[in-house]
Amino acid sequence: MKTVEDKLRFKNHFFKLGQGRVIPEDQKDYWAVLWKEPENSDDIYELLTPYDVRTIRDQNRVNFLLLVYILSKRLIAITNEIGDSSKKIPINELLNCIRFLTKLLPFLFELPDYASEIEDRLFWVHSFDPIVYLNSIQDSVTAKGEAENATAVQLIRSSVILLFLRGFTLEAPRIKTTASNKVLSVWEPGIGNSSKYATPNLIVDSNRSEVLKLLLTLCSVSFYQSPATVIASGSRFMTLLVATTPRVELLTLVCSLTNLVCRSARSLPEDNVLVYTNNSQLTEMRHLCVTYSVQLLTAMVVYPLPANENLLFLEGTGLVPTPKPSNMARVYMGKLHKESELLFLGSYLINILKQPVVNTKDAESNKFNIIKSGNQPSLWATEATMLIWELVQCNKRFRSLIAEKFLAELMVVLLFYVYTFSNNQSHKNLVRICTYLMLYFSSDTKNLDSLLEPININLYDSLPTTFKINPAPITTRDFIVTQTSNLLLYLQNPSTSYTYNAPQPISSIMTTLVEIQYNLIPASSIKELNLATDPAKKLANPNPQGGLSYSSCSAITLLISKFSSREFLQEKAIHADLLALLVRAVCTAILKYPKPSRMLLFSILKNEKVYDQVWNTIYSFRIEYFNGNKLSSIDDRNEEEQESSPMELEKNILSTVNSNTSDRLSITSQQPSFHDGDIGESNVPDTPPLHKTSVSSMGNNGGLNLIVDSSPEQEIENSLRPRLPTGMSEKAREKLPKESPLNRTWGGNDALRIILTIVIPHLKVVLKEIWSSREGSSVDSYLLVKQIEATDFKELIDKNRAQINYDFLPESPLDPLKFTWSHLSLGWYTSLLYGAMYNSVDAVRAYSGNSNKIMKNITTSIASVSKLTSSWTGFMKTNAGSSAILANDAPEVHEWVRASLTVVNQWNHTAVKLFRIQNSNSDGILGAFNKLGGVNQAVPSTPGGVNDMASHLVRRLSDFRLNNTSRASMGSIPSGLTTPVEEQEPSFGKFQSRNSVTSLHSLNTLNRSRSNTPRNSIS
16 A cells, blocks of 8 residues: 555545444455555554554454454465465465454453453354354354364464465475475574574565564463463463474474574674664564564463463363373473583573673774664573573473583673663663572572682683673682672662662662572582692682682672661661671581681681671661661660660670680780771771670561562562571561561571671681781781681581571581572563563664664764774674675565564553553663654563553554654663772781553444345445
8 A cells, every 4th residue: 555545545444343333254345455455564553553443442342353353264264275385375465464463462352351251252163253242152162173173273373384384484495396385394403403504584584573473462462461360371372382283383383483593693694694784674674583583482481381270271172182281392492402402502592691791892992883782781681581591490401501511601691781781770670580590590509510610711801891800700609799799789879970760679689689699608619629729829819619719708798898887777678688698698608618718707807897897786776676668666665675685685695605705805905906907997896795696486488578568569579589598587577576676686696696706706716826926917818818727617616506506507408598489470570571572673673773763874874984994893793694685685675574564562552461561761862862752662660560551642643653662771880899809918917896342332233234234335
C-alpha cells in the first residue's frame, strides 16, 4: 500500500470488524483482503494503532476472536500446503498472517477472562463458532487423537515447521528438486552440525525473525500474570512447544537456536557477521534475528511446567508420550555430554558477556573512539547469564566444566557488570541477576578451587585499567573480594558527581554483595597449591591453600570500619545485618582455616581498634531498637532497667572468660608505636570495656526482611534472600523479648566477642616473645605473619571450646549463604527475561546505532575517521567480512529487510502485569535528543505493577505513531575508589587502638437478522 488512499481504504476495511454484526467465516472476500493487501510490516504494525485494535475488540468481541481464529487457520493451511516443493510458497500472505497474529494476540491475552472463558473456546476447539461462544457452550477437545486438530496445537506445530522450510527460512536449493520443502536441518555449524560457516542470508534471517517473533508472542500470555502466579499458571502455548513438539523437530530447533546465538560471539569477522557498514538496517535485522533466537531458547530452557491442575488440558489427548510431561528442551540441554559441545557452549556464552569488557579495554587505547561502546552491556547479556545459570543447574557435566575452566573468568566478568552498571537504572535488573549468579557460584564451596589459584595473567591483563586494583591481586578470590569491597564502599556513599536516574535498589545490591563476601572470605582450597614464597616480597607473598592476601584483608577491614559507623547502622535495619555477616565471615575464616588466614589474623591484630570501634558502636545502641526500618528508643521508664543489663553481663563474662583478658591487658602496654598508620580512625581506648555476650537462638532461618511490609514487591524481595546464619533470622529474633535493643539482637555479637576476647589476646601471647626481643626497634611484619602461621590454634580452640559457638568450630560444617528457588523468586527471575523480550525492538535499535538520525550521523562521522586509522573499533568490535557485504548488497535484499523491519512493540499499551513499565530517563547525547523529540521508551522494572494503557495521544494520532527509540545512556562507577595498598613500611608497631471490555451493542438482535443479510453486502 503505497498511497494514503490505499491505507485509508484498508483501515476502513479493518474497522468494519467493529460494527454491530458478526462477519461470517465464509465471507472469504472480506477476510482475504487482510492477508493480501499489506505489502510490508508497517501496513499492519504502524497503520493499526493499539487504540484501533482495542476499539475493535471492545466493540465487537466475537469479530475480534473470529479474526484471530481465521488468521490462525489461514497460517496453518498455508503451512500444510507448502510442504510439497511443487507448490509455490505464498510468502506475502504467510507473512501477513504472522504479522497480524503478532499484532493482535497481546490485546487478546490481556483480557481478564482470557484464561477462564476464551482460551478453551478459541484455541482448544475443532472450529470457532460464534454462536457457541455467545451461548457459553463448551466445545473443548479432550479425546485422544482429536487434540492434534485443536487450533493451539496446529498453530505451534505450524510455527515450528515454518522455521525449517526451504525457500523461506532455509536457503532454497540451487537446483529444483522434487523433495519436500520441509527439511529438518540445523541452521548453523555447532551442536549437531559440523559444516563450515556460510554467509548469512538476510532474507532468510528476516523470515526467521518473523516466525520467532510470533512464537514469542504466542508464549507471552505470562506477561499478563503476576510474578506470584506466573509459575503455577504457566502458558499453554509454551507447554505445547516444549512438551508436545515431536522430539526430532524440537531437538533441531534447540540446536539451531543455540548455534545461531553462539555464532554471534565468534571473533572471526567472516564467521560472525553482525555489522553491515553499508546499510544500518541490515545490521539491525541480523541483531533482531539473534535476539529473538536467544530469547526463545532461554524461555524454553527456563520454563518450568506449571502445577498439575494447569496440565489437565493434556490428559487423554495423546500429545505427550509419557503420563507425566517434561520440558524436553531442558532435558536435551541437560543431556549434552561431549566435551567439545560443552566447551562450545561455555566459551561462546561467556564471550557474549565479555563484549563490554573487551570494548572498554580497546576504547582506552583508541583515541578516535568517540563513542564508548564499552559503556553499554552486551545486547544479550541477560539471556546469556540465564542460559549459563540454567545449564549449570540441569547439566552436571557443564557445571563441572564451568568450575574447572571458566569460573574465574566468569566471576570477574559478572563483577564487571555490577561494577560498571550498578548506577544505571536501565540496567538494574541485569545487575541484580549478575549478583545472584555470583552468590550461587560462591555458595558452592566444593568448586571454588579455581578462584583460590593465582589469577591468570592473560585474564588480568585483558581487564580495563579502571577495573584493576593496586596492588595486583594474587588470586582471583583476592580480586573479587577487594573489588567487591570497593564497590560496597561506593554504594554506601556514592560520589556526588554521579546521580541515579531513579531510586536504585541499592540495599538489594549491597545485601547480595555482602552475602557473596560472606561466602568467599572463609573459602579455602582443599589442596595445597605449593606456591613459591619470597621473603623479600614480605606481605605480597601468597598464602597456603589460597588464603586471603594482605591487600584483600585490608579492604575487608576498611569495609568493616565504614559499616560500623553509627550513622550507617541507624539508617536501615539491614545495615546492622550486613556488618554482622562481615564480622561472622572473618571469625569463621580464622577459626576454621587459621593457617590460610594468616594475613587475615595479622590484619585483625594490627587493626584491633577497628574491631573495638565496632563493639563500642553496637554497644551504644543499648536503648534503641528497630521497628521495621524505623529506629525507636525504649521508654524512659525502662531506661534504668536496660542500663543495668550490661553490668550483669560483664559479671557473667568475668566468670567465664579465662586469663586471656589479663594477657591482653599486659601485652598492650609493651608494644612499640605504629609507623604505617591504621585503616580506621577511632578514639576508643586501648582496652575497651568488657563486652556482653549475645543471646544466640537456634531455629529455622528465613529470608532477610529489608522492610516490614506485606506488599507483593516486598514478598518477592524476601523470596530472593538466602537462608541466614543461626540467630539472624526473623524467627530467631521473635524469640527475644519485645523491643530488645540492637546491642542484644545484633547477629555479630558472638563472632566479635570471640575475636576480641579469645583470638586477639592469644595472638599477643604468641607474639610477645618477638616483641620483647626487639624492644625499641621495628618488627618485620612478615616475620609476625610466619609466626602466626606456626601457631597451634587447635590448642586455643580446645581450651576455649565452651566460649566458642558451634557454628565457628573447625569441625562444624561450613554453611554458606545460598540462593534458593521458590515460586516467587522464579516468578521474578522469569519476569526479567520477559522484560527483555518486551524491550527487544528498542534495545536492538539503540544497540545497533539505528535509533534516530543523530545516531546515523555519528556513525557516518566515525566511518570517515576510520579511514585514518586501522585500529577503529566503533559500535561493535567485529566488522562484517567483505564477502558477506557483497552477498547481501543486492537491492532486493535491502528492500526485503526494510519491508520487514518495524519500530512497533506489539506489547506496548497492553495491561502487562508481570513487570512494571517505566519511561526511561535517558542521559547523555541520545537522551537529550530524545527528550527534545518527546520520545520515551518503556523500560521493564520488576517486581510488580501494571503498565500504561492507551493514552489520549494515541487516540488523537490514530493514523500515525511516534517511534519509541530512547535508550538510557550508560554510566560507570568513577575510578579512584579507595583501594588498599600494600604497606610501605616493613614493620609492625604498637596498637592504636519491589479493562474495561464493552459489551456488544444489540448483538443478539442483529444476529437474528444475519440470515437475511446478503453475504456480498460487506465490501
